[in-house]
Amino acid sequence: MATNDIITKLKKNNLLGRGGAGFPTSLKWDMVKNAEAEKKYIVCNGSEGEPNVFKDGFILENYPEEVIEGIKIALETIDNSSAYIYLHKDYYEKHTHKLEEIIGDLPITLFKKTGHYIASEETSILEVIEGKRSEPRIRPPFPPQSGLWNYPTLINNVETFYYVAKINKDEYQNTRFYSISGDAQNGGVFELPENYSISQVLEETNNLPNFDFFIQAGGGAMGEILLPNELEQPTEGAGAIIVFNRKQTDLFVLMKKWTDFLLQGNCDKCAPCREGIFRLAEIIEREINNPNKHSLDEFFKAREQTLQDLFFVLEQTSFCALGKCAVIPFRSLIKKLK
């Protein structure tokens, strides 16, 4: 049951986008609803691609009706609109049949994601749906002003739409989905209060390790490294918590996992991210292949100027959030684990 006051409800419940950026959902809806245009688009983003983030897959598997219901509410709230569900390749293949059945006659089209990880970033999604190379657009204009084919466009994550349906039915209990993985003993996806601290989440899910550990919070490539004494904060970003056994983790291999992902995942549009990630990967690769093993501390001291410079331009001058956030895991790892 959709009503015009859904936006008021979203606002009252202070629903924040669950794609990672945490923008107030009601604001986006308001902007798209009030934008003047002959038609409008709605995009449901189901293309999570960062390592160790798999909660959208879980939601599509278990709660497809709610997701479609959330999109339906948006269709009813926003005049002259039609929708796309933009899906990670695996999700597309796995869930198409079921989703189409639920969609029925609704103006919702399923779209299979192509391109790199960056193709999950919201303006890159627009480019891909328009048939272009996946890379972010210059903002402003923001998608609610000018999105798909320059029409006002509402882009929300699968999880966000799931909670729109919940809020509409007054069933929202301020929860979110957490993907827990790594050396955690009881990994999986869990729905828990959004204001839980990381340690609460780990405890409640029976994942608090009894070995020397550290975690990566947010996502498995761009999340921050946190030590056991830093877990009293809530989980940022896409809600992933990765547990690492400190003794058994090769930190250079871990950094290589990140650079491998970033090399593939970025779009190479802007110089600092394209070249900066390339050089970062080069330095780490060289260290891994170096027969004379260095400690993290030795490695960092020998490479400090270059690494700091690369981090600086990535963070300060990258075109989009991917390049800016790419430094977070490296910086925190080097600082905390050396």
Place this chain on the structure above:
Amino acid sequence: MKIIINNKKIEAKKGQTILEVAKENNIDIPALCFHSDLDIKSNCRLCVVEIKGRDGLHTACSTKIEPEMEIATESEKIIKARKINLELIFAQHCEECNDCIWNFNCQLLKLAKKYNVEITRFTDRKKGYPVHQFGPSLIFDSSKCIDCRNCVDVCQKQCVEFLEVKERGHLFQVIPSKDKNKDCIYCGQCITHCPVGAFEAVGEFEDVEKPLQDKNKTVIFQFAPAIRTSIGEEFNLPYGSIVTEQLVAGIKKLGVDKVFDVSVAADFTTVEEAKELTERLKNNKNLPMFTSCCPSWVKFVEFYYPELIPHLTSVRSPQIILGGLIKTFWAKKENIDPKKITVVSIMPCVAKKYEIQREELKVSGLKPVDYVLTTRELAYLFNKNKINLKNIEPMEADNPLGIPSGAGVIFGASGGVMESALRTAYEKITGQCLEKLEFQQVRGMEGIKKTTVEIKGSSVKTAVVNGIRNAKKILEELKEDPKLYEYVEVMACFGGCIGGGGQPVPTDSKIRKQRAESLYQIDTVKEIRSAHKNPIIKKVYKDFLNSEEKIHSVCHTRYFPRKKD
């Protein structure tokens, strides 16, 4: 609105970007991927500035100004960011500074100096990347490419889409399309829009001396209309400086035997084209008629729209007509064996290198033109021989093929061919003297200029087009309504030949405008301003081009549908 840049109050217009305002006020912000012809991409991240009250750095090219905005364009943070990004960019660019079209007037090198850049800090990532050649006109050395994609964008803006971004492993590369339905038309806009010299003309600059090496030949240089208001830039003269006679004197100093002006041949082109237009209008056949001076446009029609070939005028381009006349009319007059003549064209264009290789243009088995050098190549040759156009005694071009009408000179700007043809056609059709010679409606930098010209009670509908995208628009319009126009002029490059792919860099809309305005200025002060009134035209038609057969062999040609090279 008022904004503040580097503590200075500046008046600016709403909607402008920080970079635009800075440029207008001579505040230097480095911006490699910015070109005023293209959409903002914000790729190179060198134009970063600081804005009071906002976190971090912001790109000046993509950030619009707001009232009372306070901007700093240099700070410790900005300088550091630019230095590191430049070091990363240098690591993509295999330097070959000695053979670069930027001739040490290189933005990268200047920035390296300014920001104390360690240009070899990182190893060259693109070492061994391929060099591509596009026909006889262009070379793309991808080991110099910094991935800014100006070339791809301008190729797309031209609707040619020959240059593509292709994924290669986890990085992309700019490469020529393998699609057999896409081919380069040699407009060379990639050359003038590349900030780092990854593109150049074939032979630039290693072959510039070739034409002068055969001592047994009479060497004749002929220069295109559009050169005279652009080559001065290579000698630090202001944009649009008129240097016709300095140019002639410079060429003479190279030891060249004769210097002729291609604008004279433009007068022949005009007379023939006006004749053909009159004929086609009378018979209502193959209308609209398309101009054919621009070899990129001709290749575009032959490759992409072969069904429209009959619309191209059969008249040869000026350089080919003049080369033909030199090796026939002039050779006979001077009693020189045409085989012993080398004709060198100085062109604002790289497609002209392709045009001279077209077999069907041969006159008595000889290529009318043996070599084409671009404006840049001639400037390089001058510099190498310590010839400076700034301080050279002016000289006039040689007779009898050195004195054009004003109409021949304006061929270098978009609308020039049309205006010249109209001046002549009007008088031919009406038998009356045209009182006002200027056809303002066909002038200017606008991409498409449509107008209707009244000649003897009937109206001729014309379109003047620059930029191939605009040409495509007109062709698509014609598919809908074939009777929309009677005469269409097309130049592939923005603004016409003054914006050609062989012209000095940088080239942008302001520079093109100044080069064009100067061409019109030359026309204004010419005594003879219509092609058919040029005495040499009359003389050559009387003494030499006095049979259909001769006219045909020197002044007309054929076209063929083309497949990808």
